[in-house]
Amino acid sequence: MNLFDLDGKVAVVTGGAKGIGAATARLLCEAGARVEVLDIERGCDVADEAAVKTAFARIGAIDILVNNAGRAIRKPAVELPKADWDAVMELNVTATFLCSRLAHPYMKRRGGGAIVNLASIMGLSGGIFPNASYMASKGAVVNLTRALALEWAEDNIRVNAVAPTFVRTDFTAPIFSNPQVLETVMSHTPLRRLPEVDDIAAAILYLCSPAARCVTGITLPVDSGYLAR
Numbered sequence: 001m002n003l004f005d006l007d008g009k010v011a012v013v014t015g016g017a018k019g020i021g022a023a024t025a026r027l028l029c030e031a032g033a034r035v036e037v038l039d040i041e042r043g044c045d046v047a048d049e050a051a052v053k054t055a056f057a058r059i060g061a062i063d064i065l066v067n068n069a070g071r072a073i074r075k076p077a078v079e080l081p082k083a084d085w086d087a088v089m090e091l092n093v094t095a096t097f098l099c100s101r102l103a104h105p106y107m108k109r110r111g112g113g114a115i116v117n118l119a120s121i122m123g124l125s126g127g128i129f130p131n132a133s134y135m136a137s138k139g140a141v142v143n144l145t146r147a148l149a150l151e152w153a154e155d156n157i158r159v160n161a162v163a164p165t166f167v168r169t170d171f172t173a174p175i176f177s178n179p180q181v182l183e184t185v186m187s188h189t190p191l192r193r194l195p196e197v198d199d200i201a202a203a204i205l206y207l208c209s210p211a212a213r214c215v216t217g218i219t220l221p222v223d224s225g226y227l228a229r
Contacts, residue, residue, distance in 0.1 A: 015069030112156030149217030190225030
């Protein structure tokens with residue numbers, strides 16, 4: 001038995017046009033799933049409940065949901081306007097909740113499913129750079145993951161999260177392009193290497209797969225030792 005076989009499964013990946021989302025969509029497809037990408041670049045705003053309802057109705061069946069869409073607005077808290085705070089919360093927390101809630105009946109009809117949320121090491125630590133809205137949103141994702149895992153266990157729907165450290169994406173371009181800032185990150189990275197998008201996608205694949213059939217409610221760090229410090 002191939003514990004990572006997703007043949008016959010239908011997977012939805014939000015924010016799947018690039019970065020971690022694109023790598024995840026590719027890996028789930030390679031594992032045998034039919035993958036549907038929902039991304040604002042492809043005409044679907046996953047913070048818009050009506051748009052998600054329409055997309056899910058078109059897809060018709062959902063076994064796997066990866067809530068990857070997110071944003072970061074890095075400013076000191078005293079310089080962060082409410083509009084920026086709201087924008088981060090809307091996509092990182094509210095859209096994760098809405099997509100999960102709307103996917104639930106589809107999964108229940110199919111006898112169960114797997115949801116994987118994108119959290120962050122910043123949802124489990126105080127971080128090393130000012131980023132209050134992002135940290136608060138990812139902390140919310142961690143506890144939302146636990147709440148839904150407990151509520152939906154009776155429906156055989158597993159809900160987990162992955163918590164990456166700094167990964168080279170559009171989000172982190174300002175960090176990776178500044179040698180001094182990057183060295184600060186590396187000083188908090190015991191393995192002295194940062195994960196690539198495929199490393200995060202591999203963790204997501206595990207949590208979506210039969211290999212994790214008894215795993216629910218956890219947040220799995222992929223952080224090169226960051227949280228062990």
